[in-house]
Amino acid sequence: MRDRDLYAKILNLPEPWMVVDVELDLPGKSVTVLLGRRAGAALLCPECRAACPGYDSQPRRWRHLDTCQFQTILAAEVPRCACPEHGVKQVRVPWAEPGSRFTALFEHLAIDWMQECGRSATARQLDLSWSEADGIMQRAVDRGLGRRPATTVPVLGVDEKSFQGREFVTVVCDLDGGTVLHVADGRGSAALQECYGAMTAEQRDAVEAVAMDMHQPYVLATQSALPDATIVFDKFHIAKLAGEAVDQVRRREAKRLADEGDDRLKGTRYGWLRNPLDEDREQRRAFEPLRRSKLQTARGWAIKETLMGFFDYFQPARAQRFFLKWYDWAIRSRLPPFKRLARTLRSRLQTLLNWCKWPITNAVTEALNSKIQWIKYTARGFRSREGYRRAIYFHCGALKLYPQGI
Ligand SMILES: [Zn+2]
DSSP states (O other): OOHHHHHHHHHTOOTTEEEEEEEEETTTTEEEEEEEEOTTOOEEOTTTOOEEOEEEEEEEEEEEEEETTEEEEEEEEEEEEEETTTEEEEOOOTTSOTTOSBOHHHHHHHHHHHHHHHHHHHHHHHTOOHHHHHHHHHHHHHHHHHHOOOOOOSEEEEEEEEETTTEEEEEEEETTTTEEEEEEESSSHHHHHHHHHTSOHHHHHHOOEEEEOSOHHHHHHHHHHOTTSEEEEOHHHHHHHHHHHHHHHHHHHHHHHHHTTOOTTTTOHHHHHSOGGGOOHHHHHHHHHHHTSSOHHHHHHHHHHHHHGGGGOOSHHHHHHHHHHHHHHHHTSOOHHHHHHHHHHHHTHHHHTHHHHOOOOGGGGHHHHHHHHHHHHHTTTOOOHHHHHHHHHHHHSOOOOSOTTO
16 A cells, blocks of 8 residues: 555545645655645635635645654645635635634644643644643633533632742532633632623523632622622631631730740640541540640640531521530630630621521532642643633543534
8 A cells, every 4th residue: 555545434425525745855754745625626604604715825734643653744735715704714624623723633632641741741642732732732721612412510719829929810610510600810709700791591590509618709799799698608718717717816826835944735736726536546635635735725725626626517596606615615715716706707697597498609619629649749830810710620621622624
């Protein structure tokens, strides 16, 4: 079989395209497959598919899947036609999407690689520049978002994700499906409003509950865009705030004790923060005397652990009774960080009680969170926030990413 026939078979080109020639560059380790059109074949406008008169042609090249270790390029003179309705347009080629410098099969391969190992490693493996790999990812995400059906999602999770230390993006996800729906720059009201604005009115109406941190800009954006949705504060965020209060008490007390020559609190930070249920017997035995001591830190720790009992209640009246008891204790604790926390929670008690009806938390998207951590890790060299957002959609959006017809 001659090389021309071989590539005609491999590429399986539809009419009127055919393989005209194959050029092998042994030292350059590349194969260029020249493609041409059967003479007299009709030129179809890419917009309306009407047969139109020819205008001119332009040389184009596409990177294709390698032939063994040989980088393989498809090359063709692609005609432009003059459509009376749409003007001068390049005709569509069956092996690549408009504007791409890669064949659809190559993009498919690159997408598979990027899903496994991210942009940088894919660029290295496939001998692409970072921006070429990024361009393939961008087209894949644009395709995926364009194809995504406007399905309704009853339970949303809203969270902020850091980016290069001090910058943030806001991520809205489908808590049941475990997928990212929207990503916007920043963590203010406007960011979340942008996400809600990208939803259809029907999608907004269908949202019944939204889990989020006690973050006022998110509360305001949700109240204004989804007035009928129930806001639920994430219990792990509240646990984190209470843990920070314990830590503040510990730091101040440790300093005071150290000044008096008492080093009981030295090196105990993580002991106070960890969940007692996660401890082994040894750790518990070592820590128990401290927890039972009369130290302020031990009191703060008990106040924190008791607060978490709130999330065991499913009847609002009982939950409220429990909370108010806890509040009295915390407010009289003479521990300023807990007095502050108690006041904050008291002022949001009505929203806190929504937990009883909607015991939802962003922790169900833990798999998503670790994927986003992985994205950050594998793309240390993010050039823009846009690139970070794109990667989140690519890896966490459950989008249909492949080029058409593949
Ligand atoms: Zn047309």
